[in-house]
Amino acid sequence: MDSVKLSSKGQVIIPKPIRDAYHWDTGQELTLIDTGSGILLQPKAPFVESALDEVAGCLLYTGKPKSIADMDKAIAEGLKVQFHDCG
DSSP states (O other): OOOOOOOTTSOOOOOHHHHHHTTOOTTOOEEEEEOSSSEEEEEOOSSOOOOHHHHTTTTOOOSOOOOHHHHHHHHHHHHHHHTTTOO
């Protein structure tokens, strides 16, 4: 268990092995949660959580509907591009 000290400015340094383990780099925003017996730090969510019905339809597609064959062809082409060096 690591131990840290609170600075006169109220700051705490998170030990590097912990920052590395969680991939927290300089500027990482964290959420501070009061657990009643201490605090918990979690990475701040990049987006505000929302329910499906709040965002449904926000990416409305106005083009011609694609067939299953069109989608299969696009997926196959994407796989060729992604894995072109795999034999």
